[in-house]
Amino acid sequence: MQVRTPAIICAMRAHGEHGAIVRALTPDNGLLAGYVRGGRSRRLRPVLVPGNLVEADFRARTEEQLPGLTVELTHSRAGLLAEPLAAAAIDWLTTLTAVALAEGQPYPRLYDMLDAALAAIEYAPSARGWAAAAVRYELLLLAELGYALDLSACTATGSRSDLAFVSPKSGAAVSRGAGEPYARRLLPLPLFLVEAGAETNWSDIVAGLRLTGHFLARDILVDRRADALDARERMVTRIARLA
The missing domain is CATH 2.40.50.140 (Nucleic acid-binding proteins)
Known part of the structure; x- marks a missing residue:
């Protein structure tokens, strides 16, 4: 070999x-x-x-x-270790990759997106500049491992407009009209995940991290892999202080 x-x-x-x-x-x-x-x-x-x-x-x-x-x-990127937020983000994304993926299985899309997310952290150290890329990487990893979220249309009505929530059980999108009566039991869906070019604010970033974190903890980082969530918590805690 x-x-x-x-x-x-x-x-x-x-x-x-x-x-x-x-x-x-x-x-x-x-x-x-x-x-x-x-x-x-x-x-x-x-x-x-x-x-x-x-x-x-x-x-x-x-x-x-x-x-x-x-x-x-x-x-x-060793110089970024002196930047607490950037260092926490790199630690999380690389830790997730190392513990979640089986060895020897090709994931070219994950390689490209991880490289892009790390570059975003390097060139825009503020979380506003890279957090959306980190969330998209987590979503792609879920999809590549067979746990894709369906954010294309409302699972209740079939509508493709005004998607505002995600079911924490099925991982399917729910429109605002169909989901508002059950909003407390649903996960908010930030606009940047369903609309290309949408701007991100702090509430969108926090909602995106909450969304992906739920499914990562439930479906991927279980048993011995659960310890990896500590690295994510360090990153999320630092972001939350900025929001």
């Missing part, structure tokens, strides 16, 4: 005295894990920061063996 590919570092775990096991998302091979010799060295620690872009070379003698991994840094 030999794969040389661009990759986004998603997780790094110490292994042995000096090495590290790294999980990285690739465009054509999905999430891959590899052992980096000397991964905890002064030279490699700044390279193996989640969110960094690297050229990765995975090599193994057999498919059952954990590949050895060498990396070359192509773009660093």
